[in-house]
Amino acid sequence: MGKKIVVALGGNAILTDDPTALGQQKVLKETAEKLVALVKQGHELVISHGNGPQVGNLLNQQMNADSEINPALPLDSCVAMTQGSIGFWLQNAMNEALKEENIDKQTASIITQCLVDKDDPAFMNPTKPVGPFLTEEEAKTVAEKDGSVYIEDAGRGWRKVVASPKPLEIIEYPIVENLVKNGFITISAGGGGIPVIKTEEGIKGIEAVIDKDFAAAKLAELVKADYLIILTGVDYVFINYGKENQKKLEDVTLTELKEYINQNQFAAGSMLPKVEAVVNFLENSPNAKAVITSLDNIANLKDELTGTVVKNNNYLENAI
Numbered sequence: 001m002g003k004k005i006v007v008a009l010g011g012n013a014i015l016t017d018d019p020t021a022l023g024q025q026k027v028l029k030e031t032a033e034k035l036v037a038l039v040k041q042g043h044e045l046v047i048s049h050g051n052g053p054q055v056g057n058l059l060n061q062q063m064n065a066d067s068e069i070n071p072a073l074p075l076d077s078c079v080a081m082t083q084g085s086i087g088f089w090l091q092n093a094m095n096e097a098l099k100e101e102n103i104d105k106q107t108a109s110i111i112t113q114c115l116v117d118k119d120d121p122a123f124m125n126p127t128k129p130v131g132p133f134l135t136e137e138e139a140k141t142v143a144e145k146d147g148s149v150y151i152e153d154a155g156r157g158w159r160k161v162v163a164s165p166k167p168l169e170i171i172e173y174p175i176v177e178n179l180v181k182n183g184f185i186t187i188s189a190g191g192g193g194i195p196v197i198k199t200e201e202g203i204k205g206i207e208a209v210i211d212k213d214f215a216a217a218k219l220a221e222l223v224k225a226d227y228l229i230i231l232t233g234v235d236y237v238f239i240n241y242g243k244e245n246q247k248k249l250e251d252v253t254l255t256e257l258k259e260y261i262n263q264n265q266f267a268a269g270s271m272l273p274k275v276e277a278v279v280n281f282l283e284n285s286p287n288a289k290a291v292i293t294s295l296d297n298i299a300n301l302k303d304e305l306t307g308t309v310v311k312n313n314n315y316l317e318n319a320i
């Protein structure tokens with residue numbers, strides 16, 4: 001039976017080794033073909049995606065935009081720009097792949113804003129890695145020059161970090177809901193959604209990058225998804241990751257996952273937000289499942305869910 005699936009696309013599904021516009025469109029073409037295979041199997045897709053590498057690159061480009069005729073744009077505008085460019089590439093790639101499979105459906109990307117709390121403590125403590133990976137030496141040189149903050153990112157190199165408040169509301173959700181109900185494939189809350197706050201003058205952007213895994217979890221809760229699938233660079237989540245005794249997690253309950261979080265098993269800025277997003281979703285969606293896996297692994301969805309599959313302790317196997 002077809003399922004309603006919220007897919008959160010991670011960096012690898014958009015950008016691999018070639019960060020040019022053409023390079024990213026090539027990767028997205030392959031991603032779209034894999035996603036359309038799910039539509040062909042009768043599943044309903046609600047798509048969201050990250051923007052960490054892209055928004056970091058754009059932010060770095062703003063450092064050179066220092067004149068009145070070429071002003072630097074704030075981070076919330078950079079999020080909007082990357083949401084627009086990735087949405088543009090992905091929407092076209094999806095529609096092309098649907099056409100190739102003779103599926104009479106269309107994909108629409110929606111510029112989506114997420115409400116955040118201006119007093120979210122995340123504004124005082126930047127944790128979200130964006131942009132390229134640098135060596136420690138390169139990172140320290142840049143940080144000294146422009147005052148930005150860099151951290152070591154899960155053994156993969158040094159990356160710039162920015163504030164990452166939690167999404168409280170998806171402002172355009174009623175539009176997304178309407179499109180989903182009418183059979184459209186949607187791309188929304190891209191890059192975690194454009195962070196905004198409510199002011200007396202109305203909605204206003206605020207400089208931050210929301211974690212797309214939290215925004216996708218909120219979206220999955222709102223659309224009442226059967227599955228939240230977070231696609232990333234690994235087939236499974238591991239405990240003792242990177243150590244000799246690392247162990248992959250296949251089927252885990254929500255309680256077990258929370259226990260691993262309490263043991264500090266997951267790295268902040270990479271795997272921690274994904275597992276926390278899974279917890280948020282499942283706590284509000286008792287009879288749904290969440291999966292963290294790679295894009296290649298979703299082809300197996302036809303037979304069974306593979307990857308790290310998480311469900312509530314009292315999940316009813318045949319309820320949906």
Ligand SMILES: Nc1ncnc2c1ncn2[C@@H]1O[C@H](COP(=O)(O)OP(=O)(O)O)[C@@H](O)[C@H]1O
Binds near residue numbers: 011236238241267
């Ligand atoms: N405990 C863990 N289990 C598996 N992978 C981990 C773990 N901790 C960190 N990682 C690394 O984090 C990556 C996922 O984070 P990231 O690349 O930031 O996500 P995204 O795919 O959304 O861009 C994985 O591909 C892996 O390299």
Ligand SMILES: NC(=O)OP(=O)(O)O
Binds near residue numbers: 011049053210211
């Ligand atoms: N906004 C966001 O979380 O993007 P990534 O998943 O690409 O880091």
